[in-house]
Every structure is written in structure tokens, then in C-alpha cells.
Amino acid sequence: MRKGIPNDPGRRDRLRAVALEFIAERGLRRFTVRGVAERAGVSPGSITYYFTDTDELIMSAFELLTEHAEPNFNVRLRAAGTRDEAIEVLIDYVIDPDDASQQEVRAVRELYSLGSRDPKAAALVRDRLEANARTALMLHFTEPCAHALDALIEGLWTQRSWNDEPLDPGMVRTAIHGLVTAFDSLEGTSA
Amino acid sequence: MRKGIPNDPGRRDRLRAVALEFIAERGLRRFTVRGVAERAGVSPGSITYYFTDTDELIMSAFELLTEHAEPNFNVRLRAAGTRDEAIEVLIDYVIDPDDASQQEVRAVRELYSLGSRDPKAAALVRDRLEANARTALMLHFTEPCAHALDALIEGLWTQRSWNDEPLDPGMVRTAIHGLVTAFDSLEGTSA
Missing domain, CATH: 1.10.357.10 (Tetracycline Repressor, domain 2)
Structure with a gap:
């Protein structure tokens, strides 16, 4: 995977879930990678490992929503x-x-x-x-x-x-x- | 009015209308006073004369929406x-x-x-x-x-x-x- 770090699908899914929770509670207007990182208890850098940018994290969270909605x-x-x-x-x-x-x-x-x-x-x-x-x-x-x-x-x-x-x-x-x-x-x- | 500058309700209404147009086209996520100022062709300072902060401008734009919706x-x-x-x-x-x-x-x-x-x-x-x-x-x-x-x-x-x-x-x-x-x-x- 990128930078040779082993991919962890479980961690990626947890980040998506936290991002979705953040979106529901605070809205896209307040959405930041940093905010998601804080809530997930990880560094912003570990989020950018799994998601190229804010938009990818947001879309990925919404995909999770449509899978479970x-x-x-x-x-x-x-x-x-x-x-x-x-x-x-x-x-x-x-x-x-x-x-x-x-x-x-x-x-x-x-x-x-x-x-x-x-x-x-x-x-x-x-x-x-x-x-x-x-x-x-x-x-x-x-x-x-x-x-x-x-x-x-x-x-x-x-x-x-x-x-x-x-x-x-x-x-x-x-x-x-x-x-x-x-x-x-x-x-x-x-x- | 504030700072002794004469209030111009027409100008305030125009700013609300521009703010509402901005919200509809770009969403709250991209909303900034600066963006509204650019679109209205005024300085950000002249917006803060009429509206205390971003939230007041947004609510005022939405009030306009409910008046005309x-x-x-x-x-x-x-x-x-x-x-x-x-x-x-x-x-x-x-x-x-x-x-x-x-x-x-x-x-x-x-x-x-x-x-x-x-x-x-x-x-x-x-x-x-x-x-x-x-x-x-x-x-x-x-x-x-x-x-x-x-x-x-x-x-x-x-x-x-x-x-x-x-x-x-x-x-x-x-x-x-x-x-x-x-x-x-x-x-x-x-x-």
C-alpha cells in the first residue's frame, strides 16, 4: 500500500464511521479532517493515509451511509x-x-x-x-x-x-x- | 446607526439576496463573508457594517428565503x-x-x-x-x-x-x- 504501510480495512471503516457521525452532528459546514482525527483519537496524518483529501473522506462516509441507511x-x-x-x-x-x-x-x-x-x-x-x-x-x-x-x-x-x-x-x-x-x-x- | 454611517435598507437587502444566491449555488460549506462581498462587488467591511457576523448574514439570507419561498x-x-x-x-x-x-x-x-x-x-x-x-x-x-x-x-x-x-x-x-x-x-x- 501507499508508503509501504500495511493497509488496515478495519481502521479505514472506523474512520468512515467517525466521519459520518461528525457530519450528522456538526454538518458539512464544520467538517474538517482535523475534527474527525480528534474524535477518532488519531493523528490527521493517519487519516490522509487512507483518504487522499477531505472530499474523498466525505464521499466515503456517505457511501457508508447508503450501505446502512x-x-x-x-x-x-x-x-x-x-x-x-x-x-x-x-x-x-x-x-x-x-x-x-x-x-x-x-x-x-x-x-x-x-x-x-x-x-x-x-x-x-x-x-x-x-x-x-x-x-x-x-x-x-x-x-x-x-x-x-x-x-x-x-x-x-x-x-x-x-x-x-x-x-x-x-x-x-x-x-x-x-x-x-x-x-x-x-x-x-x-x- | 453604528459608527454614524447612515443605514441603507436597500443595500442591506441586496446583500441578503446575494448571500442567499451564494448559499443556493455553493452551499453553506463554501459560504464566506468574503465570497459574498466579491459577488456583491463591495468590501467585506461594508458587509460587517450591516451584519455582526457570518451567522447573522446567513440567518438573514434564510429569512429572505422564507419571505419569498x-x-x-x-x-x-x-x-x-x-x-x-x-x-x-x-x-x-x-x-x-x-x-x-x-x-x-x-x-x-x-x-x-x-x-x-x-x-x-x-x-x-x-x-x-x-x-x-x-x-x-x-x-x-x-x-x-x-x-x-x-x-x-x-x-x-x-x-x-x-x-x-x-x-x-x-x-x-x-x-x-x-x-x-x-x-x-x-x-x-x-x-
Whole structure:
């Protein structure tokens, strides 16, 4: 490896995880290699051994995010045996946030910010986050319905993050059932 | 005013507008008073005359955003005479983006990023952006329906921003009608 130092994938992954945590907590605006080094208890030089520059460290942290983001969502959707079960998974997912998911919302928000002006970051959002969620939803719903459900869930998560009160479970239930029913009747008329 | 120099509200507003443009184009991560000064063709010192520090300039730019954000949306919703017209306004708004709205999406995204860790920025999102959209929607829809429509529209805007292709108008139409119908039947059963 570079400079003949043996590569340590475990250490590289730990640095990515620390960088991602730093991004979620403090935002890209405050992000520095030095800050990550301090938090990880290593020298800045040992970070530049694994990552060429700040941008590479940031993108690598976001790749980690897309590998782990929404695993509950996708895994639980895949585990749902019926469409009714899938609908319950969606409702639970939206109304029962945990601390980890709040941290994830903040990290995703930073990825969105970068993606607004960096095509590689935009591709991560589109080809990983969006594509994974869409694929999991399409196990149970048609493509346009999956698209609409994905949008609704994204918007509800956003709203929830700005408000201390939890979302109204009745509203969430009515909205998700409403979309599913609307796309079902569409299938009915076009069949 | 400070240092006895006459205050010029016009100049202050122009600096806010330039700062907002800078934030939308380059992101908070690249934001500096010097960068705004260069773009505005003034000295950094003349910015610090109007704004105590970088954070005040940023918050002031975001306040400008919330004063002007989504005017078409709210104005057009208020102008809609019937609920069917309001529904058409929503559909048009989601499927026909213009360049200004893309710039706005980027600026809002930066505000969201700041709002994730700054309570004043979070309050701007909640008490201005969200509250204004919700109030306009509630001219035509019940509160839970307005809530769900707001979430769906937010999510569709987000999806659209990551994809070159326009949204499928049929999907948008079905989704918006689906939510309205679902909350209507709720009213029916509870009445």
C-alpha cells in the first residue's frame, strides 16, 4: 500500500464511521479532517493515509451511509409476507422514529446538500438511497405507487424532524392507505 | 446607526439576496463573508457594517428565503376558487418546475441542513415555510389532509431534484387525488 504501510480495512471503516457521525452532528459546514482525527483519537496524518483529501473522506462516509441507511425499512419490507403487512411496516416506520433514525435524517440531509452541487453525491442519492427504497417497495406495490409512497414517506419524515410532537398516526394511516387504494383502482381501470 | 454611517435598507437587502444566491449555488460549506462581498462587488467591511457576523448574514439570507419561498404556490392556492382548481394548482406546481424553483430547492436544502442543529433555523422552517404552506392548503383541505399533501409534495419535489426526467404526471395526479379522496371519506365516516 501507499508508503509501504500495511493497509488496515478495519481502521479505514472506523474512520468512515467517525466521519459520518461528525457530519450528522456538526454538518458539512464544520467538517474538517482535523475534527474527525480528534474524535477518532488519531493523528490527521493517519487519516490522509487512507483518504487522499477531505472530499474523498466525505464521499466515503456517505457511501457508508447508503450501505446502512434504512436497513430496517428495506429488510422489514422484504420480510412482509402480504401487502397488508407491508402497509403496516410503512406506517410503523413513519410514526415510530428512534434516535438512530434521527441521526440518519441529519446525515441524509447533509448528503442532499452536497448532492445539490456534486454529481457523484447526487448519484449516491439516486442510485443507492432512492433505488434501494424503491426496489423494496416494489416487492409489494406497482412502480408508480412505490414512487408516490416513497415521496410521501420522505415528506412525512421531513415534517416530523421539525416538530417535537409525533405525527398523527391516524393521518399517516389514512394517507398511506389512500395512496395504495388510488393506485389499485388505477390498475383496475387499466386492466 | 453604528459608527454614524447612515443605514441603507436597500443595500442591506441586496446583500441578503446575494448571500442567499451564494448559499443556493455553493452551499453553506463554501459560504464566506468574503465570497459574498466579491459577488456583491463591495468590501467585506461594508458587509460587517450591516451584519455582526457570518451567522447573522446567513440567518438573514434564510429569512429572505422564507419571505419569498413558494409565493406561486401559496398565491395560486389562495386564488383557486374551488377545491378542484386547488388540486390542479398542486399538480401543476409539482410537475412544472422552473429554474427559480430549482434554485429554491437548493436554498431550502441548505436551510434544512442548518436547521438540523440550529434551533433558530429549525424555527424558520417550522413557523414560516411549513406554516405558510399549511395555511394555504387549509383554505381548501382539512388539517390532516393538508398535512399529508404537504408531505407528498415535499417528497415529490425531492425526488424530482435527483432525476433528470420529469415526474410522471399520471402518477402525481393519482397520488394527489388519492390523498384528497382518502381524507374526504374519513370526513364522511366521522360526520
